[in-house]
Amino acid sequence: MEFGARRARGIDSSIEASKYAFIGGCIGTSNTYAGKKYNIPVLGTMAHSLVTEEKDEYEAFLGYAKANPNNCVFLVDTYDTLRSGLLNAIKVADNYLKPNNLPFKGIRIDSGDLAYLSKESRKILDEAGYKDTTICLSNGLDEYTIKDLISQGACFNSLGVGDNIAASCERVGGVYKLVAKEENNTISPRMKVSDNPIKTTTPGFKKVIRFYDKETGFARGDLIALNDEAINLDSYTLTHSTETWKKTTLTNYTIKELQVPIFKDGQRVYNIPSLKDSQDYCQKEYESFYPEITRLLNPHEYYVDLSDKLRNLKHNMILEFKGEEII
Amino acid sequence: MEFGARRARGIDSSIEASKYAFIGGCIGTSNTYAGKKYNIPVLGTMAHSLVTEEKDEYEAFLGYAKANPNNCVFLVDTYDTLRSGLLNAIKVADNYLKPNNLPFKGIRIDSGDLAYLSKESRKILDEAGYKDTTICLSNGLDEYTIKDLISQGACFNSLGVGDNIAASCERVGGVYKLVAKEENNTISPRMKVSDNPIKTTTPGFKKVIRFYDKETGFARGDLIALNDEAINLDSYTLTHSTETWKKTTLTNYTIKELQVPIFKDGQRVYNIPSLKDSQDYCQKEYESFYPEITRLLNPHEYYVDLSDKLRNLKHNMILEFKGEEII
Numbered sequence: 001m002e003f004g005a006r007r008a009r010g011i012d013s014s015i016e017a018s019k020y021a022f023i024g025g026c027i028g029t030s031n032t033y034a035g036k037k038y039n040i041p042v043l044g045t046m047a048h049s050l051v052t053e054e055k056d057e058y059e060a061f062l063g064y065a066k067a068n069p070n071n072c073v074f075l076v077d078t079y080d081t082l083r084s085g086l087l088n089a090i091k092v093a094d095n096y097l098k099p100n101n102l103p104f105k106g107i108r109i110d111s112g113d114l115a116y117l118s119k120e121s122r123k124i125l126d127e128a129g130y131k132d133t134t135i136c137l138s139n140g141l142d143e144y145t146i147k148d149l150i151s152q153g154a155c156f157n158s159l160g161v162g163d164n165i166a167a168s169c170e171r172v173g174g175v176y177k178l179v180a181k182e183e184n185n186t187i188s189p190r191m192k193v194s195d196n197p198i199k200t201t202t203p204g205f206k207k208v209i210r211f212y213d214k215e216t217g218f219a220r221g222d223l224i225a226l227n228d229e230a231i232n233l234d235s236y237t238l239t240h241s242t243e244t245w246k247k248t249t250l251t252n253y254t255i256k257e258l259q260v261p262i263f264k265d266g267q268r269v270y271n272i273p274s275l276k277d278s279q280d281y282c283q284k285e286y287e288s289f290y291p292e293i294t295r296l297l298n299p300h301e302y303y304v305d306l307s308d309k310l311r312n313l314k315h316n317m318i319l320e321f322k323g324e325e326i327i
Numbered sequence: 328m329e330f331g332a333r334r335a336r337g338i339d340s341s342i343e344a345s346k347y348a349f350i351g352g353c354i355g356t357s358n359t360y361a362g363k364k365y366n367i368p369v370l371g372t373m374a375h376s377l378v379t380e381e382k383d384e385y386e387a388f389l390g391y392a393k394a395n396p397n398n399c400v401f402l403v404d405t406y407d408t409l410r411s412g413l414l415n416a417i418k419v420a421d422n423y424l425k426p427n428n429l430p431f432k433g434i435r436i437d438s439g440d441l442a443y444l445s446k447e448s449r450k451i452l453d454e455a456g457y458k459d460t461t462i463c464l465s466n467g468l469d470e471y472t473i474k475d476l477i478s479q480g481a482c483f484n485s486l487g488v489g490d491n492i493a494a495s496c497e498r499v500g501g502v503y504k505l506v507a508k509e510e511n512n513t514i515s516p517r518m519k520v521s522d523n524p525i526k527t528t529t530p531g532f533k534k535v536i537r538f539y540d541k542e543t544g545f546a547r548g549d550l551i552a553l554n555d556e557a558i559n560l561d562s563y564t565l566t567h568s569t570e571t572w573k574k575t576t577l578t579n580y581t582i583k584e585l586q587v588p589i590f591k592d593g594q595r596v597y598n599i600p601s602l603k604d605s606q607d608y609c610q611k612e613y614e615s616f617y618p619e620i621t622r623l624l625n626p627h628e629y630y631v632d633l634s635d636k637l638r639n640l641k642h643n644m645i646l647e648f649k650g651e652e653i654i
Contacts, residue, residue: 006501010347012339020337049505052517079520079648111521139526174333178376190379193406194438199466321406 001043002026003138003162005034021165023278025286030160038275044160045108045136051078058088065092065102072097073106073136081109081117082124090128106134106157114139115152122155136160142167143296180205187227189313193321202306202314208258211236211250212288219288220250221303222258226310231255238305248303328370329353330465330489332361348492350605352613357487365602371487372435372463378405385415392419392429399424400433400463408436408444409451417455433461433484441466442479449482463487469494470623507532514554516640520648529633529641535585538563538577539615546615547577548630549585553637558582565632575630 002021005014011033018034028041035042046064054060057079065072074092076085086107093104107125109117114137125133137149138160146159179201180187189203205227211220221238225231233255240246262270273281292300306314329348332341338360345361355368362369373391381387384406392399401419403412413434420431434452436444441464452460464476465487473486506528507514516530532554538547548565552558560582567573589597600608619627633641 010343013343016337016340048519049503049517052505052519053508055515055517077521084648111523111526113522176376178374178379181380188382190376190382192375192379194404195440196438199438321411 001136001158001160002029002031002165003044003160004165005029005031006162017165019275021161022275023282024166025279025283026161026165027158040275045073045106046075048075048078048110051075057084058091061088061092062096065096069097069100069102070105072102072104073108073134075110076107076121077109077111077117081112082120086121086124090125090130093130093133094128104130104133106136108136108138108160110138110160112139114156115149115154118149118155119153134158138162140164147296177201179203189317191314191317191321193318200314200318202310203317204310204313206310210256210258211238211253212256214252214254217288218290219302220253221248221305223305223307224310225307226313229307229309238303240301241304241306328463328485328487329356329358329492330371330487331492332356332358333489344492346602348488349602350609351493352606352610353488353492354485367602370485372400372402372433375402375405375437378402384411385418388415388419389423392423396424396427396429397432399429399431400435400461402437403434403448404436404438404444408439409447413448413451417452417457420457420460421455431457431460433463435463435465435487437465437487439466441483442476442481445476445482446480461485465489467491474623504528506530516644518641518644518648520645527641527645529637530644531637531640533637537583537585538565538580539583541579541581544615545617546629547580548575548632550632550634551637552634553640556634556636565630567628568631568633 002018004017004021014031015034015037018029018031018040019038022029022034022038022040028043029035030042030044031040032042034040050064051057051060054063061074064074072093074085074089076089078085089104089107096102097104107121109121118135118137121135125131125135134157135155136158137154137156140163141149141159141161142164146161149156177192178190180189180203182188187205189205191203192199192201194200202224206224207227207229209223209225209231211223212218213220223231223236223238235249235251236253237247237249260270262268286294289302290300293302329345331344331348341358342361342364345356345358345367346365349356349361349365349367355370356362357369357371358367359369361367377391378384378387381390388401391401399420401412401416403416405412416431416434423429424431434448436448445462445464448462452458452462461484462482463485464481464483467490468476468486468488469491473488476483504519505517507516507530509515514532516532518530519526519528521527529551533551534554534556536550536552536558538550539545540547550558550563550565562576562578563580564574564576587597589595613621616629617627620629
């Protein structure tokens with residue numbers, strides 16, 4: 001779940017953050033306005049204020065249970081998770097939920113040692129007969145702390161990620177540059193040159209082709225080629241973009257052109273998918289990469305190659321502008 | 328100048344980023360929509376595409392000069408800053424701007440070694456008789472690279488900061504918690520307790536007081552106290568929040584209460600200032616801190632203390648909830 005409203009600079013940014021977090025794979029948001037605007041499932045529990053307002057934690061939980069009889073997720077860490085919050089939640093379940101055939105859906109722990117507290121909570125819940133009661137964890141989680149929780153055997157059914165959602169790719173330094181110009185019915189390539197290779201653009205009207213292993217369906221690499229280039233469908237050798245001695249020859253593959261037309265003759269020809277469809281698409285694409293490529297620590301490098309024709313065009317244009325080649 | 332539209336996740340976030348960058352001290356934005364919406368000065372130069380579209384850099388600059396005769400800032404790094412861009416800009420100034428009594432306002436360098444290129448460009452411009460022509464630098468700048476440019480004697484009149492604007496305080500983990508409840512005409516304090524001191528809230532209806540040195544006007548420290556506490560105006564000893572042996576006794580000071588009423592009896596009583604007023608306020612507040620506190624490297628710690636009365640309330644409430652004190 002995405003709990004990140006506060007991570008944004010203002011109202012509009014927080015709505016956008018919720019939208020993209022959902023596309024990226026969150027099952028829902030705590031941002032009620034984003035839920036309303038984009039039809040994203042709204043999820044979460046009570047706030048600490050509900051507990052502190054009442055002063056007596058048991059009374060607070062009981063009031064909450066009476067107000068939300070079918071969706072009781074108690075926030076148990078206001079004063080002391082194991083010695084107070086969890087025990088009061090179970091007491092409300094025993095005294096009110098169970099006798100009324102209402103479900104004790106879950107607890108949320110939002111501070112402290114989540115690995116330890118979740119394992120202890122699971123034991124206590126199970127012993128009290130609440131084996132189906134879920135545990136939700138939150139508190140400064142990111143991809144690394146989540147991995148760590150898993151490796152420590154933490155017991156949880158759901159996670160709320162707030163501040164750190166997509167923190168590692170906070171800023172994408174993407175820019176657009178002119179790469180070609182149509183003149184007298186021909187496409188003339190254009191480029192920006194720099195001593196810094198990353199600021200030197202790749203010229204021309206291009207296409208991007210992804211190679212998939214025919215057996216496993218996994219993506220093997222991408223090729224950026226000129227739009228009118230024919231691609232060999234029997235065998236293709238991808239070259240590492242800088243370490244050119246690193247090559248991999250592909251056989252037994254299928255290919256897919258990744259670009260889709262958005263505008264044609266000044267008209268939009270693309271139908272914007274629903275957020276759910278975008279989410280499904282993201283998940284499918286993510287799963288098409290080998291785990292070696294998507295792992296967090298020392299991931300394997302994914303091949304993105306330029307075709308020989310495109311590489312030559314780029315080098316020749318640099319020579320033309322600079323009188324020498326820049327590597 | 329703020330050039331950070333692309334740093335945001337979407338249109339709405341980028342507008343908000345421009346707004347807060349302006350409040351924080353930028354003199355303008357390259358985001359034209361933010362300029363329109365918030366009346367922020369819109370600043371910037373041409374894009375690289377204007378140069379690459381024309382293919383001949385001199386012709387591109389000349390066309391730009393004819394279209395914007397009174398505001399010529401040439402982007403000189405498309406192909407080669409010193410051997411091509413700057414020379415073509417000067418050629419346009421010599422052949423077109425000067426003969427027509429038009430100003431050669433400036434150049435912008437957006438790639439390469441900005442310190443070196445700016446110093447060389449300054450020399451070449453001065454020698455060509457364009458001593459008033461300004462130099463604008465951009466390219467992944469942040470507070471550290473800007474400091475570095477200054478220490479290297481880079482020559483610039485303005486800077487454009489894009490991706491990295493406010494990058495170091497990307498996410499402010501601010502939350503709101505219930506701290507008090509009005510019951511029977513008295514204010515009853517509330518708190519959230521945690522083994523993690525940072526998650527343990529400070530209870531009660533509070534005020535924040537800033538102490539200023541009477542001679543210099545610099546802020547000496549803040550005191551968080553209960554709302555109805557009287558503050559000694561002759562001498563006050565601030566204590567470090569965790570290293571309690573560190574104390575500083577203030578005399579000869581003025582004080583200011585930092586909170587202002589926003590709502591009263593359900594009505595908004597606060598007038599939202601203009602962005603320019605907010606910017607001025609920020610600047611004034613920033614300048615009220617000693618440079619030792621605002622410096623980037625190893626800044627001096629600013630004192631924020633709790634009053635004895637508030638500290639005792641907090642500790643006693645923790646004792647009440649936990650049966651022991653948490654440090």
